[in-house]
Amino acid sequence: MNSSQYVLNQWLYYCGWINLFALIRFVGWDNINDVMLSGGVSLPQFLIIGNAGALIAGTGTGLFELHKYKLFPEGSSRKKLSVTRALIFIAIVFASALLSSFAYFLIADEWKIDVLIPHLSIIYTSSPFKIILLFLAVVSCINIILLSFMDWHGSANFSSIISGKINISKEENRVFLFVDLNSSTKIALKIGTEKYAQLIDFCFDHLRKLSKQYKAEIYQYVGDEMVLSWSSFEAFKSLDGWKLFLDFKSSLHKHEEELHLTYGLVPSFKAALSEGLVYSTIIGTEQKHKAYYGQPLNRASRMLEKCKVFQVDFLTDIPPSKAAHQRDFHFKYISSARLRGDKTIRRLYNIIMDNFEVVKYSEIEV
Numbered sequence: 001m002n003s004s005q006y007v008l009n010q011w012l013y014y015c016g017w018i019n020l021f022a023l024i025r026f027v028g029w030d031n032i033n034d035v036m037l038s039g040g041v042s043l044p045q046f047l048i049i050g051n052a053g054a055l056i057a058g059t060g061t062g063l064f065e066l067h068k069y070k071l072f073p074e075g076s077s078r079k080k081l082s083v084t085r086a087l088i089f090i091a092i093v094f095a096s097a098l099l100s101s102f103a104y105f106l107i108a109d110e111w112k113i114d115v116l117i118p119h120l121s122i123i124y125t126s127s128p129f130k131i132i133l134l135f136l137a138v139v140s141c142i143n144i145i146l147l148s149f150m151d152w153h154g155s156a157n158f159s160s161i162i163s164g165k166i167n168i169s170k171e172e173n174r175v176f177l178f179v180d181l182n183s184s185t186k187i188a189l190k191i192g193t194e195k196y197a198q199l200i201d202f203c204f205d206h207l208r209k210l211s212k213q214y215k216a217e218i219y220q221y222v223g224d225e226m227v228l229s230w231s232s233f234e235a236f237k238s239l240d241g242w243k244l245f246l247d248f249k250s251s252l253h254k255h256e257e258e259l260h261l262t263y264g265l266v267p268s269f270k271a272a273l274s275e276g277l278v279y280s281t282i283i284g285t286e287q288k289h290k291a292y293y294g295q296p297l298n299r300a301s302r303m304l305e306k307c308k309v310f311q312v313d314f315l316t317d318i319p320p321s322k323a324a325h326q327r328d329f330h331f332k333y334i335s336s337a338r339l340r341g342d343k344t345i346r347r348l349y350n351i352i353m354d355n356f357e358v359v360k361y362s363e364i365e366v
Contacts, residue, residue: 007062010143014054014061017139022047045104045128052100053132057140060092065147082148089140097133104128169281174229174292177216177241178300179207179248179271181224191263199263200224206251207244214244219292225304229292236275239323242351245271245314272303273316295342302339306348310334317346 022043064085105126181187181200188196207226211218215235216228230240252259252266259266278294303315312334320331331349338345 007059010062010065011055011058013143014058014136014139015051018047018050018054018135021135022050046131049097049100049104049128049132050135052103053096053136056096056099057092057136060096061089061140061143064088064092082144085144085147089144090137093133093136093140096136097129100132101126101129169279171277171279172231173233173276174231174278174280174296175236175241175273175275176219176292176296176300177228177245177271177273178304179226179228179245179269180304182268182270184224187265187267190265195263199259199267202255202259203252203267203269207248210244210247210251213247214240216240216244219290227297227300236318237323239273239318239329239351241271241273242314242316242329245269245273249313268313270304270307270313272300272307272314273318274300274303275318298341299339299346302341303348305340306337310348312350314350315348316351317348319347320349 105128181203187199191199204221204226207228208218210216211228214230215232216230219227219229221227228241228244230236235241248269252269256266274296276294276296276299278292278296280290280292283289283291299317303317307313307315315334323331329351332352334348334350336345336347
């Protein structure tokens with residue numbers, strides 16, 4: 001999702017609430033100008049200041065949510081993010097109500113700007129300002145709850161929960177990408193548990209951002225391993241899993257200097273991509289969790305083990321014939337192997353960019 005889409009989503013959220021309220025309030029009235037809110041504010045006046053405030057609030061919150069991780073060092077506590085988000089939203093709501101009410105007085109009541117600026121108390125004590133401030137505050141509280149939920153559970157899971165699809169057990173074709181840290185034990189011993197946890201969070205934050213870009217579902221975290229999944233056939237054909245991993249490596253490369261200064265090393269990762277039929281269901285009672293069962297997960301997990309054997313950082317058992325033809329990369333046959341727990345001998349491939357060598361599996365020197 002690009003920046004314009006992110007901001008647009010927030011615009012639609014705030015404007016939707018404003019206009020939904022106006023629609024409910026308007027139902028049953030013959031004349032829209034007869035609809036009055038508290039303090040003598042008419043419905044047309046509320047729509048003017050409401051939509052103006054919604055546009056300002058949507059822009060502010062959209063830009064903050066888009067760049068929030070740039071404002072915090074990786075590994076910052078969720079509590080710090082939540083408190084900062086709340087404070088910034090309060091400032092945005094106040095500024096939105098002030099600016100929209102200011103514009104309203106200039107346009108609707110024909111006030112002069114040289115009168116309003118020296119006497120801002122005119123705005124602070126006005127009914128339009130109080131009403132839109134209260135309305136935006138309530139809507140923003142709901143927004144914070146929804147955004148915090150999506151931070152923890154992901155936007156894909158959020159939409160599934162709302163629609164009720166998450167409770168449906170079914171068979172489906174999915175793509176799975178396993179991403180695992182190389183030499184995790186050595187790194188933990190070298191830098192200590194606390195820094196190791198911060199390093200994992202640093203790397204996984206980059207993966208989380210990329211998962212949104214490639215519309216991947218974060219299935220689970222297993223220590224220093226992350227599992228991502230796609231349901232889209234187009235995502236499978238275009239090999240979004242491999243592209244995501246490539247971008248992830250590029251992202252870490254850009255932070256090499258920072259990683260060296262902070263942790264004394266640059267971590268390397270390996271990945272495995274597989275697809276096929278799985279059974280999805282919901283497990284747990286007090287805390288429900290979506291679970292997938294099937295051979296694609298087992299194969300991807302076993303292929304991670306083979307990365308070290310074949311000295312590559314990426315493996316897939318997806319045959320080249322199943323992927324969409326693209327000029328910028330090609331499949332490189334690595335070997336045929338029987339994966340642990342699998343009776344079938346499978347052809348394993350690496351996918352490489354044209355004019356680039358296969359990236360070798362790398363251990364961290366301690």
